[in-house]
Amino acid sequence: MTLSLLTAAPAAPKNASAPTPIADLHDWWDGSVAWVNSHWLQIGIAVAAGLLIYFLLSLLRTLALKRAQAAPGHFTLTDIVGRVVHKTRSSVLAIISIRLVASYANPPALVMQTIQFVFTVAVVLQVAIWAREIVIGLIQRRAADRHNETLINAMGIIRLLISVALFAIAAIVILDNMGVNVTGLVAGLGIGGIAIGLAAQGIFSDLFASLSIIFDRPFRVGQAIKYDNSSGTVERIGLKSTHIRSANGELLVISNTNLLSKEITNYAHLHRRRVTFPIGVIYQTTPAMLRALPALLEEQVKATGHEFIRSSFTGFGPSSLDFELIFDVHDEDYDKVAAARTDIAIRLFEAMTAAGYDFAYPTQTSFTAAPDGTMILPYAEDGAAKAPKPARG
Template sequence: MTSTLLNDAVGQTGKVAERGSAPVKTIATWVADNMDGLAIGALVALGIVAVMLLIRLAGSKMLAGDPECRRWRGIIGSVLAKTSMFFMVAAAISIVVSYAEVHAKLARLAEILFIVAAAIQAAIWAREIVLGVIRSRIGDDPGASTLGNAMGIVRVLVSVAAFAIAAIVILDNLGVNVTALVAGLGVGGIAIGLAAQGIFSDLFAGLSIVFDRPFRRGQTIRYGGASGSVGTVERIGMKTTRIRSVSGEQLVIANTKLLEQEVTNVNESRVRRIWLPFGVIYQTGPEVIENLPNLLEQVIGPMKTVKIVRCCATAFGASSIDIELVYDDRSTDADTLAKHKSLIITGIMKLFAREGIEFAYPTQTTFTAAPDGTMIMPYPSVQPVTSVEPPREEPPLT
């Protein structure tokens, strides 16, 4: 009886050991059958992981040279430095599985793992590219631009958009019907856009100012046409742009309204063309008028940034021969332009006083005629005054 029970226990133990060793034998057999493929896959995976690590190291060095991502070198370095180890491991597993004959479920699991890792990594790369480009557009003073002020909001929006797309790609590859999800997100986005239409319109207008760069902070602009306002841009905000007018006031205008108007960037002009009209009396000789450009060169010549374009007679005025002086000034500072113009005006006054040339001003000459029609005015000299009234008779003395 005892021996029988002992034999049964030994038999059961043997069966359990056999069943436990069966998976090990199966795995060993599979490894032996796929030794070449596993070896090749492992070598390829190790090589790719090593290359990714080297690329990530190179990206870190590139980013160290431009940590603020002001240039494309820093942007590319930031993207490469964000390559995650999870993506490298998932890629390595997928490569090894592709070289060996594995069970369909295991192959599907490796494929899902790679899809998840690739989608997340692509979202990280896309986010870094977008944020890097945005940072490169901010400039040296992040607090003075739209993107510098809105960088936190922009980072959140870009991250949400990138990872939302990654999540949709992952769910779609897992067999989930994402049509309803995308439709719901679209409806929600439309509702939010309509609710904050004014804010988003000004925000995107500010972004277009920064990206298109019709003007920058510190530049002088004129908006609203020739008779509009002139000032220096102090700050490009999320919703408004602040401009310091030439008279000292701060002008605040919505970004959308600003872009709807004609904007002239004064700082981008290479030269400023100035018109200076004046008039000389009719007694001025024609040879003097013809020689005016040479005479005025004595005044404008010493100014290095000023060059005469023309100086000529333009019209016969009511009281003068009208002259127009046109010159180019390469200075862009308003105070310097005003100073040069003042020097030219005072220089012309001194030159005309020295040359005996008279400026014209509105005058009228009156001619007086005698009863017989003889012109009696003006006289070249003072004439004696005679009375035209009959002498008064004195009353007789009594």
């Protein structure tokens, strides 16, 4: 009987062939040394070209910045370009220079991937900074006003909203370039934005209404406006409400959303104001005097130096023959307009009285019927005296 002894080979240790970090680092070092030894000339040329490109980009940035700073004016397009150039980082210029010459040196895949990743992050963030400066600069240029207190108060929150939006987009672009699935992230941000918007609907509504007032400029601080049934002078345009001082002295605080939902009449920069005078004369006025009245009214308006529009007969009133006088006073100051209106009114009264016109006012005359049905006057007739003229109606 033979006894066979089977001896098994010793088992290999687990993960013996798996790479370790130290081994990876060693391999990377060996590959880098081999790359430098075999491509030293290309590397030297790439470094020299990169330095030259960086120098040219820095020189271009300096020249553009000096040109923009030398231009006069604030919040101009040149000023905005200068602010954008000023925000260009030297590190971004360096990574751009490296990226432009990296492929010539034929670096290892890991080095090239690292350069590409750093280049993407730096450029995306720099573009976000540029976009923020351009948008904010255009907003300030559009709403530039020496007395625009609202803009000063709103610029902080405007800058915050623009920064959050732009850098959120930049983060999504960076993650997408890294191979991360950003679909869920975008959907989550959208749902979160909707929830926040619904929760603060009233606040955001007034905020955007305030921005609309700043940019559209339906009125400014110090201007007289009429809103719905209220009128007064604008004292303050806030982020949520606008303060209006009424003619009686009350302070009206109106939310910006409600303010823009109604018709607004702005009396500022009203180069002319139209004044209308209704004038009534008695029915006993002769036809010749009626024909002469429009010319008399026109003469009095032109004598004061204001613009005559028209004067005409408008109708038969209950107790008067009605005329209308329309003229324009070319002045923005309402106090001067009121003074001109008063002056013309007194001139009309003097001229019409001197010409024999009688102003009509509401009166009633009673007539009595005789037994045979004919109308008789309501006073006793004196046979010797001429019957007086009937009272005007």
